[in-house]
Amino acid sequence: MDYSAPDERPITDAVKTEAQRALKERPSFSIRTRIILGFLMLFLFSLGINITSVIMLTRIQSKLGFLESASSYTFEVQQARRFEKNYFLYRTNLADAREHTYRAREILEGDREEMASVVGVAHFETMARHVDRYEELLSRLEEPNEKRGGDSPPYEEIEEELREHGAEMISVAGQLLAKERESVENMLQASKRILIFIIPVLFIVIVYVANFIARQMLQPLNRLMADTRRIADGDFTPITPRRRYRDEFTELAMALNHMWHQLVHRHDLLVQAHKLKAVGTLTAGVAHELNNPINNIMLTASMLEEDYKSLSDRERLDMVRDLLDQAERSRIIVRSLLDFARESELKTGLLQIRDPIEDVLQLTSNQIKLSKVKVVRQFAANLPPFHGDPHQINQVFLNLVLNAIDAMPHGGTLTVTTRIADERDYIMAEITDTGVGIPEHVLTNIFDPFFTSKPTGKGTGLGLSVSLGIIQKHGGEIRVRSRTGEGTTFTILLPMAKVPA
Amino acid sequence: MNGSLQIMLVDDEPIVGKRLKPALAKYGLEVEVFEDGPGALRRLREKEFDIVVTDVRMEDVDGMQVLEYVLANSKRTKVIIITGYATVEVAREALVKGAFDFIAKPFKPDDLRAVIDRAAKALGHPGIRKSDD
Numbered sequence: 236m237d238y239s240a241p242d243e244r245p246i247t248d249a250v251k252t253e254a255q256r257a258l259k260e261r262p263s264f265s266i267r268t269r270i271i272l273g274f275l276m277l278f279l280f281s282l283g284i285n286i287t288s289v290i291m292l293t294r295i296q297s298k299l300g301f302l303e304s305a306s307s308y309t310f311e312v313q314q315a316r317r318f319e320k321n322y323f324l325y326r327t328n329l330a331d332a333r334e335h336t337y338r339a340r341e342i343l344e345g346d347r348e349e350m351a352s353v354v355g356v357a358h359f360e361t362m363a364r365h366v367d368r369y370e371e372l373l374s375r376l377e378e379p380n381e382k383r384g385g386d387s388p389p390y391e392e393i394e395e396e397l398r399e400h401g402a403e404m405i406s407v408a409g410q411l412l413a414k415e416r417e418s419v420e421n422m423l424q425a426s427k428r429i430l431i432f433i434i435p436v437l438f439i440v441i442v443y444v445a446n447f448i449a450r451q452m453l454q455p456l457n458r459l460m461a462d463t464r465r466i467a468d469g470d471f472t473p474i475t476p477r478r479r480y481r482d483e484f485t486e487l488a489m490a491l492n493h494m495w496h497q498l499v500h501r502h503d504l505l506v507q508a509h510k511l512k513a514v515g516t517l518t519a520g521v522a523h524e525l526n527n528p529i530n531n532i533m534l535t536a537s538m539l540e541e542d543y544k545s546l547s548d549r550e551r552l553d554m555v556r557d558l559l560d561q562a563e564r565s566r567i568i569v570r571s572l573l574d575f576a577r578e579s580e581l582k583t584g585l586l587q588i589r590d591p592i593e594d595v596l597q598l599t600s601n602q603i604k605l606s607k608v609k610v611v612r613q614f615a616a617n618l619p620p621f622h623g624d625p626h627q628i629n630q631v632f633l634n635l636v637l638n639a640i641d642a643m644p645h646g647g648t649l650t651v652t653t654r655i656a657d658e659r660d661y662i663m664a665e666i667t668d669t670g671v672g673i674p675e676h677v678l679t680n681i682f683d684p685f686f687t688s689k690p691t692g693k694g695t696g697l698g699l700s701v702s703l704g705i706i707q708k709h710g711g712e713i714r715v716r717s718r719t720g721e722g723t724t725f726t727i728l729l730p731m732a733k734v735p736a
Numbered sequence: 737m738n739g740s741l742q743i744m745l746v747d748d749e750p751i752v753g754k755r756l757k758p759a760l761a762k763y764g765l766e767v768e769v770f771e772d773g774p775g776a777l778r779r780l781r782e783k784e785f786d787i788v789v790t791d792v793r794m795e796d797v798d799g800m801q802v803l804e805y806v807l808a809n810s811k812r813t814k815v816i817i818i819t820g821y822a823t824v825e826v827a828r829e830a831l832v833k834g835a836f837d838f839i840a841k842p843f844k845p846d847d848l849r850a851v852i853d854r855a856a857k858a859l860g861h862p863g864i865r866k867s868d869d
Contacts, residue, residue, distance in 0.1 A: 526820045530842035531751040537844045538755045542762075557751055604795060 251496045254473035258489055264480035269451050273444045280440055284433055291426050298419045301353040304346040305415060309408040311339035316401045322376070323394060329376060336370045354411055362407055369400045455484035459491065466495050506701050513633055514572070520601035521572045528561040571598050585620040585732050586628060588653050588664050595632040599640065607646035615654040621662055621729040627705045634698040635666045635725050642670025642723060660731050661711070667724040673717040681715065741856055741864070743767045746776040746790040746802060747818060759845040764867040765852070773797020777805055784810050787855050789848065791818045792826060800833070807834045814855040
């Protein structure tokens, strides 16, 4: 695992690039397109119903036209037959019979296409043939009439055939009429049924389309809401695609990823800023601490110069040694500060929990002395090591120790305890102060970024948030318990390194 | 006032006492060195010093407490405060409380001698100078 901030940035960059690429790479299928498609489906469905209705109505209309023609035709044929009968009985009205036959034929001719389409061409031809023949036979009847007393056998035959065709015409027309009436009846019934049936279907389709659109919008919205909540809670992993298509929400997800990336970046900067703030605090103490060896050097060098001749060799040597010792002491003070302030190149390794604690107690020895704080060390012997980045762990203990010192402005006792935690496989370090304590109502907020109980401009409000982040990265946790006026204990749990036996 | 001035020097840095004791003795001053506040306070109960030079920042008992004790028990004793950090506040606080003067680390033996000289004069003493001149 990699813990350092500078090394981490390229990783988050890569993760971001990968997530953005995955989001972008999906085929585009925008919400707009989906809504349009949904409504288009609805429109096509309605259009289908309309076209069907129009077709049916048109057909019913043409059937009605045909029925009218067929009725007229039947009427004319019936009239013709009546006159035909009169002719055979009384030899009258032959002209009337011909007249009606002619009209019947006209009706057939006039509505030829319409009728043919309804009854079929073959059927229509049969009908037309009957009428033609009937008319022809009637006109033959007229011929002997004009000649007066012509041959009678053909006359009988004509009568016979005339009756036959006439009956045929009536029967065909009647059949057609009945059949077409029934078919119109059926079509009307069907139209009615379709219209009734269409209402629930249309309702279901509309509900489905509405639901579909709502789902298309609400689902990603809910997801993004969950994602933002997740990111706010400190889970810094980017949003990855969970659907097959790219849409308007993809843009939003990418914008959120960008924001997330900026947050991580800012967080790193804040961590660094907080560290520099701690360096500032330390620098005041260190500058102060440096004055002591420098003063010692100055006094010793002055006296060496002043009494050079009168001093014995042993005294001079002692002074020179003091000079060297104090110079070395200055060097250590400066180096410890620089070590802390330096952008740490990452070194994780097996650490003993007491090492970073001792480093920090050394680093803060001035603040501790200045605040008249007594340090009590209760280190358990032979603790197993843990895996960690010494610089980051140092920073955590530094934050906690500086906080503890701040909590005890009039002095107190800082107790540092290390031992095996009650939880198996964890090492525990406790930093206990006898300071002012933390009021219960803010105890839950103290790890929030920018939360500070210190006066404006004094605390960054990042110390504990940064510390928590570091410890969590190490797989551990920080706990706190506090009583106002009695003091505060911060407990750090870190997982033991699994050392092969 | 006859005899040498009685000086108490309190600083938890051993080298300070080690170097300043002979440095001041050369100027005819009798110097007792203490490396901690409690020891200094104990000695103050037994003996009145003319001048007390104390570091302000020490564990257990700091320079301010030494100053307060001296002010409460020995009106004529002059207290010179050594500050490790020459911040205005600490210096002002010491002076307001009644310190004679303060001197900031790092300093040279002559700087302290000058302050002690002024304190000696304030006590009605002719002032200090190198004894073997």
